[in-house]
Amino acid sequence: MAPSKDASILVVGAGTFGCSTALHLARRGYTNVTVLDPYELPSPISAGNDVNKIIEEGSPDSDDGSNYVSQRILQVAYEGWIKDPVFTPYFHNTGFIIAAHTPAGLEQLTKREMVHKKSEYEWLDDAADFKKTMPEGVLTGDFPNWKGGWKKEGAGWVFARGALMSAFRAAQSLGVKFVTGDPGNVTKLMEEGGDIVGVETKDGKQHRAELTILAAGANAPQLLDMKDQLRPTAWTLAHIKMTEEECKLYKDLPVLFNLESGFFMEPDAERGELKICDEHPGYCNWSTSPSGHRQSVPFAKQQVPLESEARVREFLSHTMPHLSSRPLVFARICWCADTPDRNFLISHHPDYKSLVLAVGGSGHGFMHITSVGGFVVDLVEGGLESRLREAFRWRPETAVDRDWENVQGRRGGPNKVMNFGDVGEDEWTSLESRL
Structure with missing residues (x-):
């Protein structure tokens, strides 16, 4: 049974899922909602506190319905980015290029992503093809062995x-109380x-x-036994830093x-900084819980x-070597x-x-800030679509004897899940903090 509209509701966490949930609760008329978070917004540790994230629309599901859930939630999220006035000002429909450069990566690109068979993608076969996707002077690298696909609209950042x-x-203006x-x-x-009964x-x-x-995102296992269903991964x-002229050249890419x-x-428009992410299966911070279980603690x-900085520079050397030796001005780890x-x-x-529970972003949560809170409220009210309810259910059976080293389809770096415990104190960057 759905709670009354004046029922007291606590949301623990003011990140992507928490803010989305608060907004959707308020929009549906709940008048006694409080959100709790240890940081002022935007939280410096929230994955959503970032200059940009990739966005892509969903596509019709396959004949057997095997990818219905992933495509359905993409479609709903994308609709929010193009129609919801809370979010539309922040979406840039600039297009999206996906690529790979090793035999294994190219196999994933063509056999799992099926990029070469999707009509909305233009196939890119060599460095010249990649360079034509952007203004002259942006992509100056050799793109060694790169191949990929270019989707010109329906995606961006x-x-x-x-x-x-x-x-x-928006949630605050509708009466939600935030306590930090x-x-x-x-x-x-x-x-x-x-x-x-509360917290x-x-x-x-x-x-x-x-x-x-x-x-509470990656911190949820610190508050509740998640039965190994969450692996905090960073x-x-x-x-x-980019010059004013470079910012103009790099706009709308x-x-x-x-x-x-x-x-x-x-x-980004605020600081004129170019963000680069090195792709890899993620880092964990392994320790042993008081009960003797393995845990990754954010x-x-x-x-x-x-080693991450080195991977960033290698990516730049392949794509924009004129930037590959430029000093870093900011860096951070980002937990999911x-x-x-x-x-x-x-x-x-x-x-x-x-x-x-409203957790488990699994590396693709932010795209859904427009809509994930709606799924949470649907669940609370008993109206969550059956196929989504089944996919999102409490499912500890899927984590029995969990393979904590599973890369979950991700590639890059050493092609394995890494451990921050293997990174020495003198093996980190030493940049100015913005906390």
Whole structure:
């Protein structure tokens, strides 16, 4: 049964899933919603607090319906980017290039992505083909062994921080209360009578609620036994400073993504910095829990391993060698949480009727900030589409004897999940922090 519109609702986490959920709750008329987060918005550790993210529309599902869920949620998300006034100002429909350069990567590009068979993509066969996708002077590299596809519309990038803050402001304007800092730093879920009745925060205060929604991302396993369904995994990004002339030249470029080495989008308008991500299966921070289980514990750091910087420079040497030696001005690690099948985990908890889970972004969560909160509210109200409800369900059986080293279809770097524990203290960049 759906809660009453004036029911007290707590949302734990003010990142992508939390802000989206708060917005959709408020839009549906819920009047007593509070969001708790340990940081002022935008949180410096939120994956959504970023200059840009890749966006692509969904396509019709296959004849057997095997990719229905992934394509359905893409379609709903994309509709939000092009129609919802909270989000449309931040979407740039510039097109998207996907590429690879090793035999294994090219096999993935053609056999899994099927890029060469999709009519919306123009096949790119050599360096000259890649260079023609952007103004002269942008792509100056040799693109060694690169091949790929160019989708000229229906994809692009979004100003992520702007969209996150727009969702926050819209929710706040509709009456959602945001509590940050120690008063918003949830330290435990409160259990009474076999149910979750709210949370306790670092300042010692108890916040009681009729419904608690856990949207704490990679930090969720620190608050609840997730039965190994979440693997906190981090990625790396770096910025270089661009001149005013370069910013003009690089404006409105398609996203360039090599699924084995990295990607970039146009410089951000706020600082005139070009963000480059080195592509890889991710880093974990392994330790042993008090119960003896293996766990990856997130931590905040506005630096990246030097090996990540080297991969960024290698990507630039292949694509834009004129930028490959330019100093980094910013870098950070960016946490997400992988489910075993990379589907979201949006579900009632089986043991606590008043606890809802909204986690498991699995590396593709931000694209769905326009719509993921709608799925959460659909679940709360009992109206979530059956195929999505099944895909997003609480599913610990999928994590039995979980292979924590599974790359989950990702490539790049050493083609394995890496461990921050293997990175020495002197093997990190030493850049100015922006915390």
